[in-house]
Amino acid sequence: MRIDPWGSELAVDLGKLFEEFGLKGIDEGIKKRLGADSRLIARELLIAHRDLELFLAAAEKGKEIAVMSGIKPSGDFHLGSKLTADELIFYQKKFGAKVFYAIADLEAYADNGLSLEESKKNAISNVADLLALGLDAKNAYIYRQSQERRVMAAAHIYGARTTMATLKAIYGERSPALYMSVLLQVGDILLPQHKDFGGPKQVLVPVGLDQDPHMRFARDIAFKEGLMLPASTYHVQMKSLKGETKMSKRDPMGMLTLSDDEETAAKKLKSVFTGGRNTAEEQHKLGGEIQKCVFYEICKYHFIEDEKKLSQMKQECVSGKLLCGECKAKHITEILGWLKTHQAKKKKMMKKAQEIVEAGEK
Amino acid sequence: MRIDPWGSELAVDLGKLFEEFGLKGIDEGIKKRLGADSRLIARELLIAHRDLELFLAAAEKGKEIAVMSGIKPSGDFHLGSKLTADELIFYQKKFGAKVFYAIADLEAYADNGLSLEESKKNAISNVADLLALGLDAKNAYIYRQSQERRVMAAAHIYGARTTMATLKAIYGERSPALYMSVLLQVGDILLPQHKDFGGPKQVLVPVGLDQDPHMRFARDIAFKEGLMLPASTYHVQMKSLKGETKMSKRDPMGMLTLSDDEETAAKKLKSVFTGGRNTAEEQHKLGGEIQKCVFYEICKYHFIEDEKKLSQMKQECVSGKLLCGECKAKHITEILGWLKTHQAKKKKMMKKAQEIVEAGEK
Numbered sequence: 001m002r003i004d005p006w007g008s009e010l011a012v013d014l015g016k017l018f019e020e021f022g023l024k025g026i027d028e029g030i031k032k033r034l035g036a037d038s039r040l041i042a043r044e045l046l047i048a049h050r051d052l053e054l055f056l057a058a059a060e061k062g063k064e065i066a067v068m069s070g071i072k073p074s075g076d077f078h079l080g081s082k083l084t085a086d087e088l089i090f091y092q093k094k095f096g097a098k099v100f101y102a103i104a105d106l107e108a109y110a111d112n113g114l115s116l117e118e119s120k121k122n123a124i125s126n127v128a129d130l131l132a133l134g135l136d137a138k139n140a141y142i143y144r145q146s147q148e149r150r151v152m153a154a155a156h157i158y159g160a161r162t163t164m165a166t167l168k169a170i171y172g173e174r175s176p177a178l179y180m181s182v183l184l185q186v187g188d189i190l191l192p193q194h195k196d197f198g199g200p201k202q203v204l205v206p207v208g209l210d211q212d213p214h215m216r217f218a219r220d221i222a223f224k225e226g227l228m229l230p231a232s233t234y235h236v237q238m239k240s241l242k243g244e245t246k247m248s249k250r251d252p253m254g255m256l257t258l259s260d261d262e263e264t265a266a267k268k269l270k271s272v273f274t275g276g277r278n279t280a281e282e283q284h285k286l287g288g289e290i291q292k293c294v295f296y297e298i299c300k301y302h303f304i305e306d307e308k309k310l311s312q313m314k315q316e317c318v319s320g321k322l323l324c325g326e327c328k329a330k331h332i333t334e335i336l337g338w339l340k341t342h343q344a345k346k347k348k349m350m351k352k353a354q355e356i357v358e359a360g361e362k
Numbered sequence: 363m364r365i366d367p368w369g370s371e372l373a374v375d376l377g378k379l380f381e382e383f384g385l386k387g388i389d390e391g392i393k394k395r396l397g398a399d400s401r402l403i404a405r406e407l408l409i410a411h412r413d414l415e416l417f418l419a420a421a422e423k424g425k426e427i428a429v430m431s432g433i434k435p436s437g438d439f440h441l442g443s444k445l446t447a448d449e450l451i452f453y454q455k456k457f458g459a460k461v462f463y464a465i466a467d468l469e470a471y472a473d474n475g476l477s478l479e480e481s482k483k484n485a486i487s488n489v490a491d492l493l494a495l496g497l498d499a500k501n502a503y504i505y506r507q508s509q510e511r512r513v514m515a516a517a518h519i520y521g522a523r524t525t526m527a528t529l530k531a532i533y534g535e536r537s538p539a540l541y542m543s544v545l546l547q548v549g550d551i552l553l554p555q556h557k558d559f560g561g562p563k564q565v566l567v568p569v570g571l572d573q574d575p576h577m578r579f580a581r582d583i584a585f586k587e588g589l590m591l592p593a594s595t596y597h598v599q600m601k602s603l604k605g606e607t608k609m610s611k612r613d614p615m616g617m618l619t620l621s622d623d624e625e626t627a628a629k630k631l632k633s634v635f636t637g638g639r640n641t642a643e644e645q646h647k648l649g650g651e652i653q654k655c656v657f658y659e660i661c662k663y664h665f666i667e668d669e670k671k672l673s674q675m676k677q678e679c680v681s682g683k684l685l686c687g688e689c690k691a692k693h694i695t696e697i698l699g700w701l702k703t704h705q706a707k708k709k710k711m712m713k714k715a716q717e718i719v720e721a722g723e724k
Contacts, residue, residue, distance in 0.1 A: 106515060110522040116515070145515075152514035153468060153478070153507075156546065160472040160539035167538060176529060176541060177522035183538070184518065 014047070017209065021216060023048040023234065033060075040090060042307070043300050044236070045083065047209065051231035058202035059095040066192035066203045067091045068230070070102030073122035073144075074112045075249040076257035077129035079302055080208070080238040087206040087235060089134045097204070098197075099140040101130065102188040103357070106145040106152075110177035116146050120357060128353035129258050132345035137356060141197070145184055147360030150194055154187035155180065161224050162217075170213050182217065189218040193227045203230045208237050210246070236301065239294050243273030256298065259343070262336055269295065269332050275317070276324040287320040288327075295328060303335045376409070379571065383578060385410040385596065395422075402452060404669070405662050406598070407445065409571065413593035420564035421457040428554035428565045429453045430592070432464030435484035435506075436474045437611040438619035439491035441664055442570070442600040449568040449597060451496045459566070460559075461502040463492065464550040465719070468507040468514075472539035478508050482719060490715035491620050494707035499718060503559070507546055509722030512556055516549035517542065523586050524579075532575050544579065551580040555589045565592045570599050572608070598663065601656050605635030618660065621705070624698055631657065631694050637679070638686040649682040650689075657690060665697045 017023045025048055031041045033056050040046050059065050069084045071077075077085075091097040103126065105119035114122075127142055145151055159180075167179050192203045205215060212234070219229040238247040240254035247255045256268055275289030275296075290296050296317065304310045313331065316322040322330070379385045387410055393403045395418050402408050421427050431446045433439075439447075453459040465488065467481035476484075489504055507513055521542075529541050554565045567577060574596070581591040600609040602616035609617045618630055637651030637658075652658050658679065666672045675693065678684040684692070 106518040109519055113522070146518075147511060149509060149511040149514060152511060152518070156468040156508075156514070156517075156539070156542050157471055159542040160475070160537070162538055164535070164538055173526070175522070176524055176526055176545070177518070179538060180518050180521040180542065180545075183542075 023050055045301060046233055046235055048234040052233055055202045055204040055231040064198055064201050065097045066100055066201060067097045068100040068189055068192055068203055068205050070104050070188055071126050072104045072108045073119040073126055074108045074114055075122060076259040077126050078247055078255040078257045080247045083235055083238060084206055085130050085133050092136060092139060099135060100192045101140060101142040103144045106184055107181040110181050123357045124353045127356055128346045128349040131349040131353060132342055142356050143360050151184060151187035151191055155183040158183050158186050158221050161221055170217055185214050186218045186221050189230055190222055190227055200228045202228060205230050205232045206235060207232055209234045241268055241272045241294055243294050265336060265339055269335060274324040280323055283323055284320040288317040290314060290317045299331055303338050385412055407663060408595055408597055410596040414595055417564045417566040417593040426560060426563050427459045428462055428563060429459045430462040430551060430554055430565055430567050432466050432550055433488050434466045434470045435481040435488055436470045436476055437484060438621040439488050440609055440617040440619045442609045445597055445600060446568055447492050447495050454498060454501060461497060462554045463502060463504040465506045468546055469543040472543050485719045486715045489718055490708045490711040493711040493715060494704055504718050505722050513546060513549035513553055517545040520545050520548050520583050523583055532579055547576050548580045548583050551592055552584055552589055562590045564590060567592050567594045569594055569596060571596045603630055603634045603656055605656050627698055627701055636686040642685055645685055646682040650679040652676060652679045661693055665700050
């Protein structure tokens with residue numbers, strides 16, 4: 001089975017991922033160790049993991065640990081980027097993990113033709129979002145790929161640790177730029193184990209399921225380099241507001257971003273795909289199909305903190321009490337309020353974000 | 363026709379290079395402009411060029427110009443490396459060209475499995491040779507690839523400007539590491555035109571004929587990037603001391619290095635391949651086959667400065683007056699003396715070389 005990390009498909013055959021590639025489900029032990037009342041667990045954000053136990057064991061023993069992820073700075077922070085950021089911040093707060101955050105500007109060039117200067121502008125905005133979400137910059141290393149020579153050099157070194165046949169087997173026939181992006185990503189994933197950062201350690205990489213090929217490839221290289229194999233968690237994929245595909249910057253109207261102004265956000269949320277029935281009558285009778293509702297997912301994964309309020313929302317849907325329009329009207333204010341508060345926090349973080357992003361230029 | 367830049371073959375079909383790839387010969391105009399009595403011309407070191415006129419025109423108009431080359435730091439400076447170095451120094455002295463010199467440690471890793479630390483040691487020695495040969499470090503930029511983020515970032519950017527089909531057409535089926543080395547080399551070749559170095563300018567790249575694929579590829583990328591197409595000169599290839607292949611670090615006994623001690627150098631020179639006949643009698647009668655003689659080439663390209671002395675050497679060979687052993691005995695002292703003087707100069711340059719090589723670490 002080959003998974004396309006660059007595609008827009010939502011469906012990933014989970015059974016095969018477990019069977020062929022050794023992913024594991026989130027069992028009771030893991031739930032307890034992460035905290036049953038943490039949002040990750042309580043809101044079922046995690047689907048699977050690989051070697052999370054090893055990471056947790058190191059964390060619990062007080063060893064130096066790191067979490068690593070990143071963003072392609074091709075636009076505003078959307079709910080998918082937030083999902084990853086929330087997870088990083090969770091591990092930073094709960095286990096004291098150092099956060100490594102790669103701003104993949106070279107990949108943005110290769111994949112989207114975005115100049116490094118444009119990427120830099122987006123990066124500052126993205127980092128301000130990250131800080132506003134609660135990342136502690138003092139226990140983090142945030143960098144742009146194009147400024148981080150350890151990562152770029154590693155991409156070349158790792159290029160010598162693989163073959164075209166391996167790259168083709170994992171990723172299919174791709175362009176030189178895409179193969180090089182993959183090697184850069186491995187450089188990102190293994191950077192926390194660089195001697196400048198204290199050498200080999202347990203590193204956890206929170207990703208979407210579609211990114212698993214990168215993890216397998218990075219583990220293969222880590223093994224060859226005598227490093228510890230990075231662990232990974234797989235979170236749910238944010239659906240496009242239109243419902244069919246994953247949320248992606250390639251479809252601006254399909255994503256809610258943390259920078260959307262009130263009017264835009266309200267407009268997007270009013271037209272978001274729900275689990276509504278064909279008629280009001282039918283819906284009152286059968287209830288909404290909540291498993292299809294992107295609005296509910298957004299509230300569950302991001303905006304409604306209160307457990308009671310969320311169960312009420314669910315109950316009012318499946319019982320047929322509220323129609324989709326009524327449900328939205330009831331909850332939209334909370335989302336818009338959250339965005340407003342976030343944007344105010346973010347504004348205060350812009351200067352610091354700029355300093356962080358420009359630090360690499362020295 | 364495909365040329366293998368990594369092979370050890372000496373023969374390159376010059377006719378095809380001229381015809382298919384537009385190389386030009388060294389005509390009277392070029393000879394005059396470079397100086398008929400310069401070693402490049404007087405000793406027939408140059409075989410061909412591409413756009414050298416454009417470079418010379420810019421030089422003659424007093425425009426800012428650069429020459430660029432480099433070395434794979436996988437061992438000692440040998441006579442092939444010296445040939446390129448001499449040419450760089452010539453353009454620096456005669457036209458005030460700024461010298462860019464890439465120490466290809468990432469390529470040394472990809473191609474030879476050499477660690478960056480080992481490469482660094484060799485690099486210091488190589489740079490000391492370069493300085494001892496007369497390079498003015500004040501008008502030069504010497505760097506290791508692994509420390510030069512502009513070059514590494516460029517390799518990724520240029521990766522997005524090409525296709526696997528193009529890479530295969532030029533270089534054949536290669537490993538990811540080798541394709542990446544090629545993109546790094548293009549990064550090296552185009553670095554003098556980076557905005558940090560004053561932007562687009564005429565750049566000349568002295569290479570061996572076997573390196574022409576890199577030049578064609580670099581020109582293609584330069585065109586796409588809106589840069590000036592780098593010019594190139596093609597010098598003779600130093601033959602292995604054994605005569606059959608090109609001088610290469612892959613065969614230590616086939617190369618004379620600038621670090622060989624007197625005993626080693628003498629031993630190598632005594633067994634160097636010459637144009638001797640089967641018997642002394644035959645040689646006295648027919649003369650030596652000087653066109654095959656590596657010892658003569660070495661003297662002509664590197665060690666005998668005096669024109670008269672060189673013609674006498676030639677005359678005593680082809681006339682059959684001296685046998686090869688006698689000829690070697692006559693001239694070997696001059697070579698060993700040159701090496702001794704060079705090594706003394708080099709020793710004094712080691713500290714400066716170390717500073718230059720380590721400057722990139724900051």
